[in-house]
Amino acid sequence: MALKFLLILIILGFWFSGCKRNPAPEVRNLLKDTKIGRLDLDLFRLDTVLPDWGVLQKKYGRYWDTYTIGVLQLGRASDSNFSNLLALFLKDPVMREVADTVAIRYTDISDLEKQFSQAWAYYRYYFPQHTLPEVYTHISGFNQSIIVDSAAIGISLDNYLGKDCIFYSMLAVPVPVYARQKMTREDIVRDALTGWLTVEFVFRPLKNDLISGMIYQGKIMYLLQQILPEEKGYRLLGFTAEQEEWCRNNEEQIWRFLIENDYLFSTQQRIMTKYLNDAPFTSGMPVESPGRAVDRIPYCRKIYAEKEECVLGKVDGRTRLS
Structure with a gap:
């Protein structure tokens, strides 16, 4: 379990490292x-x-x-x-x-x-x-x-x-x-x-599991960030500033919880609903957590900022770690 946890963290660390916005382009002529x-x-x-x-x-x-x-x-x-x-x-x-x-x-x-x-x-x-x-x-x-x-x-x-x-x-x-x-x-x-x-870029995963849903929602949030560049990140997620801070401070614990419970690659609908849909707080986590706390993890990441062409103009919902 420890080795599995470490390997997954390394993979996810590659995918989801950093959180920096690109400068907004000039669009006055549009x-x-x-x-x-x-x-x-x-x-x-x-x-x-x-x-x-x-x-x-x-x-x-x-x-x-x-x-x-x-x-x-x-x-x-x-x-x-x-x-x-x-x-x-x-x-x-x-x-x-x-x-x-x-x-x-x-x-x-x-x-x-x-x-x-x-x-x-x-x-x-x-x-x-x-x-x-x-x-x-x-x-x-x-x-x-x-x-x-x-x-x-x-x-x-x-x-x-x-x-x-x-x-x-x-x-x-x-x-x-x-x-x-x-x-x-x-x-x-x-x-x-x-x-x-979500209508323009339909969710069409190679495998319909929790991690695919998380990455898809992360891409949607990234696109939303690009067309609402002046909006605060926590507002894009529908969080309060306090909820966003809780997620940031507890990111490692969130990952550990999902991995140790074998939820990341779960295809069970009840698991996906529980962690991707709105709720008063995220199941299995403290009441201080927001619902959809897992959304905070992949939404604003360096891989998208550095490889913008992989997302902007080419998001087709085929989201999958590979």
């Missing part, structure tokens, strides 16, 4: 204004008795179907009961209160548009052949925070009303306190871009 489509506002301006949704279907095109079918689950607009179901959603007193709260909190979203514009400029620099998505906001009824397809990013503003928002404790299944910490305005752009990157 800046273009991003205009976010406000489906959330447009929808709740409709008449609640006979909603004339056709005008929104025309305005939002494919995204209207993505929203009404995939998010609200109202069925297709051609279904006979579609208008009635939409009217019920619009008349729901809780949803109207949520919509009013969103309209007040997000009257002006120029700050978000500016952040997207800057991020897309960096994205164009690194991936000039890629087509960028449209960005929309909507109210989901507290469903998915971010939805992504090949042409659009949808942001559920009702999931970004702040950690103290009363709605989150009123749900049939209240949102856990640890999750509410990342339901703020400041989390929107990071979450949206993370969702987009």
Whole structure:
């Protein structure tokens, strides 16, 4: 076991040594204004008795179907009961209160548009052949925070009303306190871009085990760092500064825990879910640890900084130690 531990540490030390950001490239000539489509506002301006949704279907095109079918689950607009179901959603007193709260909190979203514009400029620099998505906001009824397809990013503003928002404790299944910490305005752009990157660069491992998932998420975080170069590292991970410091101070112990329990190359779904998904803390580690503490290990490393061409423009999800 001791020899195995030493060999793995040597290999991982080669892969995951150092943590230095490259200087951000000059992208002023690639800046273009991003205009976010406000489906959330447009929808709740409709008449609640006979909603004339056709005008929104025309305005939002494919995204209207993505929203009404995939998010609200109202069925297709051609279904006979579609208008009635939409009217019920619009008349729901809780949803109207949520919509009013969103309209007040997000009257002006120029700050978000500016952040997207800057991020897309960096994205164009690194991936000039890629087509960028449209960005929309909507109210989901507290469903998915971010939805992504090949042409659009949808942001559920009702999931970004702040950690103290009363709605989150009123749900049939209240949102856990640890999750509410990342339901703020400041989390929107990071979450949206993370969702987009995971669609653009799909996880296709040679072997679907924990270490492959860790490396893949590390690459996604590295790419995120390149298109949000001014964002603090712990914010990119969804950690607090204290949580990031805990991970840094306990990195060797994290590796030792994963190796000694034979988790690194485990293909068990429960193991991968336990260590790659959000949680109040990482299973088997102190409560001071953040959920996904293993994400801190591979995300910002010298091998990516030194061999940028291996990642930028060529990330295809085929992540594997070899």
